[in-house]
Amino acid sequence: MKTNTLILHTAALFIMPLQLMFSLFLLLRGHDEPGGGFIGGLVAASAFVLYAFAFGSTATRRILRVDPRDLLSAGLLFALASTLPAFLAGQPMLTAHWWELPLPGDTYLKLSTVLIFDIGVYAAVLGTIMTFVINLMESEE
């Protein structure tokens, strides 16, 4: 299914990058402010869904670059990978590890296994919804 209205096409091209950036913003701020991997994944999914409605499933597959199923498994792998540092350190599963990277200007970048885990959630959510949508669209065609 694909709609041929000029307004939707133009709007999709403008809105989608904003949505994707917003989704990353939500993902990264999630630990301190409302947001997180789940919400970020949903926003990213809605961006791609919008694109899919404007340009069809083939075009969406093209800009996704990977099969949504692979996104799904990548998400799960990320989540599992976040358990490895604790495993190697001999701590209980999913014990969080934090690394602070000093940045110029007296600030620090907080990196953590929690973030890796959240990225996994993000990808899994995005992958799930895109699997639904793209395959549903293809079955309609």
Added chain:
Amino acid sequence: MLLAVLSGFLLAMAVPALHRMTGKYIGWALALLPASLTVYFASLIPAVQANGSLLIEYAWLPGLDITLNFLVDGLSLVFALLISGIGTFILIYSGSYLAGHKYLARFFVLMLSFMASMFGLVLSDNLVTLFVFWELTSITSYLLIGFNHEDMEARKSALQGLFVTVAGGLALMAGLILLAIMSGSYSLSEILSSDMALHEHAFYTAAVICILAGTFTKSAQVPFHFWLPNAMAAPTPVSAFLHSATMVKAGIYLMARLNPSLGEGELWSQALMLFGAATMLTGAYLAFSSTGIKKVLAYSTIMALGTLTMLIGVGTELALTAFICFLVAHSLYKGALFMIAGALDHETGTKDITVMGGLRKAMPVTAAIACLAALSQAGLPPLFGFIAKELLFESLLESPIWSAGLTIATVLAAMLLVGVAGLVAIKPFFGKSGNTPKKPHEAPFGMLIGPAVLSVTALVFGLVPFLPEAALLQAAIGSVNGAAVETNLALWHGVNKPLMLSVISLLLGWGLLASWNRLRSPLNAINTSTARFGPEAGYFKFMEGITIIAAWQTRVLQNGVLGLYLLILVAVTFGLTGYTLLTQHGINLTLDLADSHFYEWGIALLLVAAATFSSTTHSRLGSVASMGVLGFGVALTFILFSAPDLGITQLLVETLTVILLVLFKLPEFGNLSSPFERYRDLAVAIFAGMVMTLVILAALDVQYFESISSYYIENSATLAYGRNIVNVILVDFRALDTLGEIFVLSLAALGVLSMIKLKAEDQHKP
């Protein structure tokens, strides 16, 4: 140690890449791993000799009392060495047996994963991790039996093996949990070192039955033995490794492992002796009456498994000595014979013994190795099999109960086994030339080195039995017994009763072998006519029954009418909730509305209006849209009560749902239900709403537990470095839940995907 156990899985991941690099030498390359593991495990021997056992600990999920501890003692080292030692040669052998196979890489991935699971099984100290590895071996075995997945027979056999062993695995899980409740620990080393009298515990009978159900299915004891011969549909290296030397011995391992704790009860010892002896006889008889070389070997494996079980049941120090010796002897000769069988099949193109003959001229080396291994199987000096058999007879003669019966049964089995050894080593290689589909020639080096090394090991162990005894066997016997045992293995014991029994069984066995051709057709007739009543027929009846029940309950409960599913779900859930509320708590109707705001009333009215409209309208679009309004109303409520994360999530999900529902082609609005059905549905809906309201009122009323939210509020910034409590809970405090949820989410996605694809395939069919 952790690396030793998991290295198989890691290497398995690298196989496809290695395969491209090493080409046809992949078998040799991969064999380096088990070879080095053999060295590693052997290097642990001195420590075990000094301390009795080693416990290597890794905490994994301490909250659930699940650890990755490894228990290294004599018994687990014997098994680990058998797995790694035989595994080395099996991998070399596979590379040559399956040379050029298009799924060779896949095969090695599975083999290595299996090997790693097997290490985990025999080295785990924790019952839960042991069970996980146990199930992993069942699954890898399933995939390996069904390796030739284009063959219907292989698929069926794989499924049968899986059903039988996994059904037993479920029972085993229950049994292990009971064991843990009885002994108060999930750790094998703690269970084994506690001096509690487990056999006097109320759960003892139940635990033993459950555990034995698991070990008997895994180790193919009567009446579950039928899956093992069928598993011979697997490529021969798999049969040699999984279905004779290692996996089927997992059940034996667990029984030997738990023997010090559970062996004092009569139920344990008598059940093991009875089932073991029955399995031994059945296996020996069926082995002798089969004609396919792999079937012969499979049934003789069943015979060996029965003997091992029986010996654990007898449980005297002598019996356990015989147990360990027989275990090692059997793994050596059976691994070798299976590889020989594979070589025969590979070079002659048939598995049928009746058409083989005189092959010693074409395959002299194979013939020599086969004879050596078969001598050990038949229990002739100076092979290790002889020592094992002498010990077997001796221990049965001194068994505290049922000595005469067990001895006679074993002599019969030994006699049949001599015949079987002849079938495998003499029939194909001597006598007049057979008419084989392929012109036979000598097997390649990669396929001969394994059986040669194993047979020669059996010979060396037979000539100098004190070497393996001092190194490891004594420690292993001690761990099965629960206390150290003085042993004295020797090839020659003088002329005594066991020797006489050996001679008798040899002579009778030779006679049987000579008349094999004449006995074949009557035996065949008997087997066909009794097959209808055998356990395998029972298995098929059982599976049919399950299918019928499944079809019935699907027709009744899962008939595809979505409304019915919802009705049942809602009615049952709220019926039970309402009942509990009424009986446990009582109904409370007081509600204080004083501090409510006008906009909250507004949202509530909006929700009610939207719900009513969506269920009464006749327009599809209207219904979907008002569902959306409902969802947004709920999101607003979340935001009002300061849960912005929930609100955002709800908003996004609603948006996506409405868009999807509006834009995809749903069926037209039809009137499918009668007025009665609609009023029934309405009644259930109103009932559910009322129960929910009462539950909420009750929840406002009392607080059974102190709220946990204050803990999160205090600790989220200090412990987890995050100020957004909701997210901290999701990704840190309760990350395991989230991990589970995203797995569920992914499974749901794959489920939907397969439904869509199946539907698409259906439509494309004419």
